[in-house]
Amino acid sequence: MPTLLIRAMVPDDIPAVSAVDHHCFALPWSAGAFAGELASPVAHYRVALLGDTVAGYLGGHVILDEAHVVTLGVHPQFRRRGIAEHLLVEFLETALGEGCRRLTLEVREGNIEARGLYEKYGFRPISRRRRYYTDNDEDAIVMWIEDTSRWGFRATFDERVQQLRKRTG
Numbered sequence: 207m208p209t210l211l212i213r214a215m216v217p218d219d220i221p222a223v224s225a226v227d228h229h230c231f232a233l234p235w236s237a238g239a240f241a242g243e244l245a246s247p248v249a250h251y252r253v254a255l256l257g258d259t260v261a262g263y264l265g266g267h268v269i270l271d272e273a274h275v276v277t278l279g280v281h282p283q284f285r286r287r288g289i290a291e292h293l294l295v296e297f298l299e300t301a302l303g304e305g306c307r308r309l310t311l312e313v314r315e316g317n318i319e320a321r322g323l324y325e326k327y328g329f330r331p332i333s334r335r336r337r338y339y340t341d342n343d344e345d346a347i348v349m350w351i352e353d354t355s356r357w358g359f360r361a362t363f364d365e366r367v368q369q370l371r372k373r374t375g
């Protein structure tokens with residue numbers, strides 16, 4: 207099993223990331239949508255590589271003291287190995303390093319896998335966008351970490367990261 211490497215996504219990664227995206231979402235993005243995101247000054251896009259293979263990706267935005275997880279996907283063949291968790295941790299560490307105090311994302315109500323991951327890192331469901339997803343009219347749950355400076359957040363975050371690195375290297 208090759209070592210996991212996370213690095214910044216570049217335009218040459220778009221075909222491989224799109225292929226993973228098609229395995230992950232009922233409404234996959236176009237290549238142009240990824241290209242537009244990579245050109246944005248607020249965007250942080252990362253790929254998770256196993257050898258030369260793109261196993262997963264994450265996209266996020268950092269604007270002033272707020273960060274937004276925009277997209278995250280792991281190829282079905284490589285799931286349940288901590289790849290999404292490593293991608294999320296890398297993004298959260300970047301956001302915290304840039305001074306973010308509030309972090310948010312939207313997730314399908316029925317997406318138990320992703321909600322479990324986000325809750326593990328302190329995101330909590332705060333509101334709902336009714337019929338947000340047009341393929342099946344599913345609601346979006348809006349999750350927030352509302353204040354990263356609140357007591358206990360950083361200690362719990364660091365503990366989770368330590369456990370992840372101990373478990374997966």
Ligand SMILES: CC(C)(COP(=O)(O)OP(=O)(O)OC[C@H]1O[C@@H](n2cnc3c(N)ncnc32)[C@H](O)[C@@H]1OP(=O)(O)O)[C@@H](O)C(=O)NCCC(=O)NCCS
Nearest residue numbers: 230278279280285286287288289290291313319320322323
């Ligand atoms: C959600 C997704 C990114 C998780 O990727 P992954 O690499 O398999 O996840 P990890 O192995 O890093 O798991 C991290 C945590 O996520 C949760 N999780 C992941 N898969 C799960 C499953 N099948 N059942 C329950 N919880 C799950 C758990 O909390 C897990 O922590 P644990 O290992 O301590 O139980 C992946 O299933 C995926 O790409 N799904 C389709 C796209 C998607 O839904 N993206 C999120 C959009 S908001």
